[in-house]
Amino acid sequence: MELAIYFANCAQLDDLDEALRDVDTSDIPSYVSTIIFGGDTSSREYYGNLIALKWLAGFTEATGVAFSRLYFGQEFCQHLIPDPEEVLQAYYQARQLGWQFTYTTGACTDEALARQMRNLAALAEQDDEIEVVVNDWGVLHLLRRHFPSLIPVQGRLLHKQMRLSRFTTYKSPPPVNMNGLATPEEDIRRYQLAAVRDTSLADPEYRQDLRDLGFVRVDVDMAPQGLNFPAQPDGLGTSAYYPWGYAAGGRNCLTASVLDPVREYVVVDGPCPRPCQRFNKCMIKLHGDETLIQRGNSVFAFHMEYAAPDCVRAVHSHLAAERAMRITVGIDRADTPETIAALHQAGANEFFAGLVPPSWSEHYGWEISPNRRGLGGAYQYTSPDELGGVIACARDLGCPVFIALNAHSYGPGQLRLLGELVAASEALDPAGYIVADPALLVQLAAWGVRRPVNLSTGAACYNAEHVRWLAELMPLRRVVLPRKLALGEVARLVADLADLNLEFEAMVTGYRCFFNDEFCFSWHSGMAGMFCADFVHSRYAVSRRLSPGWKEQFAAILDHPTDQFAPDSELDQLVRAVELPPCPLDAPAAADRGGGMHRELARSYWQHCGLCAIPALRQAGVQVLKSPARGESWRKLRDVAVLRQVADQPDPDRDFCRALVGSDGFCADPANCYYALPEERPWN
Amino acid sequence: MELAVYLTDPAGLEHLEEALQPLAMDGIPGFISSVLSLGQYGLEEYIANGMATTFLGESPIPLELGRLYFGQEFCEFLIPTPEEVVQAFFTACQMGWEFTYTTGYVTAAGLERTVANLAALASECPSAEVVVNDWGVLRVLGRDFPSLRPVLGRLLVKQPRLSRYVTERPPVLRTGIQAPLAEIQSRQIAALRETNLGIAAYADLLRRHGVARVDLDPVPQGLAPEALPQGVALSLYAPWTCAAASRTCRTAAVADPRRQTAMPGSPCSGPCREVNRNRVGVACVQPILLRGNSAFVYNLTYVANYLDGSLPVDRLVFEPYIPL
DSSP states (O other), X not given: OOEXXXXXXXXXXXXXXXXXXXXXXXXXXXXXXXXHHSSOXXXXXXXXXXXXXXXXXXXXXXHOOOEEEEEEEOSXXXXXXXXXXXXXXXXXXXXXXXXXXXXXXOOOOHHXXXXXXXXXXXXXXXXXXXXXXXXXXXXXHHHHHHOTTSEEEEOGGGOOOOOSGGGGXXXXXXXXXXXXXXXXXXXXXXXXXXXXXXXXXGOHHHHHHHHHTTOOEEEEEOOTTOOOOOSSOOSOEEEEEOSEXXXXXXXXOTTGGGTOGGGGTSOOSSOOOOGGGTOOOOOOOOOSSSEEEEETTXXXXXXXXXGSHHHHTTTTOGGGGGSOOEXXXXXOTTOOHHHHHHHHHHTOOEEEEOBOOHHHHHHHTTTSOTTSOTTOGGGSBOOHHXXXXXXXXXXXXXXXXXXXXXXXXXXXGGHHHHHHHHHHHHHTOOSEEEEOOHHHHHHHHHTTOOSOEEEOGGGOOOSHHHHHHHHTTSOEEEEEOOSSOOHHHHHHHHHHTGGGTOEEEEEOEEOOOSSOGGGBOOOOOSSSOOHHHHHHHOEEEEEEOOOTTHHHHHHHHHHSGGGOSSXXXXXXXXXXXXXXXXXXXXXXXXXXXXXXXXXXXXXXXXXXXOGGGHHHHHHHTOOEEXXXXXXXXXXXXXXXXXXXXXXXXXXXXXXXXXXHHTBHHHHHOGGGBSSOOOSSOTXX | OEEEEEEOSXXXXXXXXXXXXXXXXXXXXXXXXXXXXOGGGTOHHHHHHHHHHHHHHTOSSOOEEEEEEEEOSSOGGGOOOHHHHHHHHHHHHHHTOEEEEEOOOOOHHHHHHHHHHHHHHHHHOTTOEEEEOSHHHHHHHHHHOTTSEEEEOGGGOOOOXXXXXXXXXXXXXXXXXXXXXXXXXXXXXXXXXXXXXXXXXXXXXXXXXXXXEEEEOOOTTOOOGGGSOTTOEXXXXXXXXXXXXXXXXXXXXXXXXXXXXXXXXXXXXXXXGTXXXXXXXOOOSSOEEEETTEEEEEOHHHHXXXXXXXXXXXXXXXXXXXXX
16 A cells, blocks of 8 residues: 655645644643634644644554655645646656655646646656556547656546535435335435445446556545445556545635635635635534535545545555454464464464364264364364463453364264364363354354354355355354455455455465365365365376267267277267367466576475465455465464565565565466456556 | 256257257267367367266156246356347247246345346246255345245255366365274265255255255265255256366357456356367366356266165156367
8 A cells, every 4th residue: 555645835844844744633631622722613734734644653653554656736725726847846856765756737727737837748758668648538638648657546536426515424325305206215225325325436338448548546535435346456546645635626716715705705806816825614513423624625524434444445545455354364273372372472362173082083083073173183282271272362462363174064873972072162161163054053052152153164154145054053253264255255255245344364375275175075084185285286188079879979989889990980070079279377387597496395385376476355344364275284374474474564475475475486376366456556 | 757848048948859859878989989078179068968868868767848947057158138038038938848947156146137037027927946056036026026946956956076086085184084984984985975955954044945856966985965954956967066166267268268267247258169278188077167157077987876766756857068
């Protein structure tokens, strides 16, 4: 994520330090704040500054993200367009600070367009990657024709989503005029809300058009009702302005009319004397659902709680980065309180484990596992006391521990031992259970277990209705996502379940499975090869399927078998018809000449990797990353440390992730990727 | 015993007669079968059709063809359109057969298409059966289409199909185990012959959701009669048991290489309608084919174990081709 700061003129830029100086508003006595901020709507701009700085301090502390870009220019009034010297001064100041530069422009008359032409020409001479926020199609035309080196960003004024109005009451139903309508009011309200969330930015074709026009990014104002985007990232970045959103404006100007009264109502030829640079004249509106301020010719809304991460999620806003992702780690009997502490120190937030006491293993062996880890005791805790000690230690560290009871299916003959296992687990007071089998959900309820359940990946949660059906059986805490969901499908599932207040957990390292775990009817054991391994390591061939009439052809072959070994025989024709050239995917891989360790070493270690997808998963609403390392003590610390580095990085691009993986050859092969990513990362 | 025939698309319906036509394979000379059985030609599925049609024709148990299964369990990109479902239903009517619509596990997009099909089906045949392989589909069915009759699909019956238990004496890891090997093996086999259907609270739940029939894949270790709920009817798929299913697809990767290992989030162009990409040079006890995104095992060698009268099997669902 990138953090930019936005100034409209050089005077503001000169006072950068003051603009960012934090004053603790909570220390301002009410009798003072009443005087300063009480009766003057205009003063809210300054109060907003103080509130926003609080948010900023928390954000930078949590993410480590600092300013790296200057927005400079004028979107709302062409009389305030800076001159070329000011633009260059701002640009040089940004570069001195090591920041990137974005020049903002507004809607323009021809006269203003001529001024923008000069400013753009001055910027184009800098031979730098300079963005230009475009709020007027004429400016875009100028850019494309004369200044192709400048990078256009679609401005918020070209994004026509309703900012305020009825849906500022997004937590309470907006009023609906029901005159002449037969549709139920609730339905109308729902359709209205859906309509005002939906804009052209949700249209993939329009977004493609924007990209074709050269836009790399769209700037949006956050709106209470939220904003729909395509389910799948597509290479068009998004920025959100904070804390002020533009609500409405005009070219006539209440403040300008202080010096020239006619400007209150109409637009006049000639420049404005810019009284707005010294004072402000605005409406008095002290109460309401939103904090509004009329500044110059425009009205701005201070973003309230709807700009908080949950609401912003639908916008590809970088604010979501402030929600730190948690890491859950599979542990086993090799993990003692000491290793738990080390894993926590490395970045683990919670743990999960299996418990297979001797009462179970002496009955069923390891292969019939109560938690789908049938490889042996080294993958489990075999003593409730040992697991209890670890749970207590983790609890002291603030880390919950979940117990896996995630076999796909338990038979009635297993119920007695399963009941004993659950009773032993309950005595350990775990944070909850990880469950795949709906029969176990109803059985747990019948046994009186009330701990919330994490639905295992084995529960095959591909759609929201499926989860809702399972949620009716037991209280749910979390959904562990199936491994083979597209990133857009993840986002859809999370959004569709927003009302259930569930957590979502995703896997990003370890074995991704050749088949789907939840629909694989084989299993791993310590004494036999894996079913899927045969498929991983086999050679493949593509053949054409037979056409109707094949039985007649077969019958002809069988009727005259000895005639078949001749050119153009039925069998000859059949084989020629189905044979196809080898698929390029089946060709041997070229030697790995990339940097870092050889790809096979990396593959052996990482197996599959979804580090690059973490930003998209976070954006989709996934809160927990899983390190499925039960029984693999040697890799846990490194796994957790790497996951933590990526999870804590607000903008972990591919280079960042690949450096952590340490193998160019591994990362160059998409077969090693947990998720299919687009080439661009539009969540940035 | 009711015999159903299972097809997945209208093309299959058009060539129903060929799909059911027996083809004697037992007299096939070795020099022919060795060519047909070469994996790179993908002909095993067709050879299996010949063997299965012969098996059905020679069944000692009277089989009465009276039902059409139609739909898609394994790939949501292959879900038929409502028009195709209705067409299949009318075809069944013309044949004087009952109709069962099969559904699979689905994302939100797949569920939307499935719901459209259920709506079309409910309007034409309100009492049709619907095979459910996703709890979301069952939830929608009960809420929005209560007249349709749910059948619990085989993908929701998690009995292990293959791997270690194709033998009666599977290898057992003895590390840390004191119990005698034979006892462990015996208990493991017993556990693998059960399913969660035998858990009373779960059986009650299914009953409350209107599930009166369960579709099963036959497995080598069989199914314990005592671990079944009362009153449930069973169907068996033959000759193909699904051993493992996936959303990634080696065949789809022929057209879009990303699909070999991940889900790109866009519709598949469906190259599996024309071609298949399967393993070659594989020798195994039972024929296991990778068809599209899923692996199937030829199961006629142990279907007979299910038909000895100990289980309430009253329907055989014949898959003339792997239903993908």
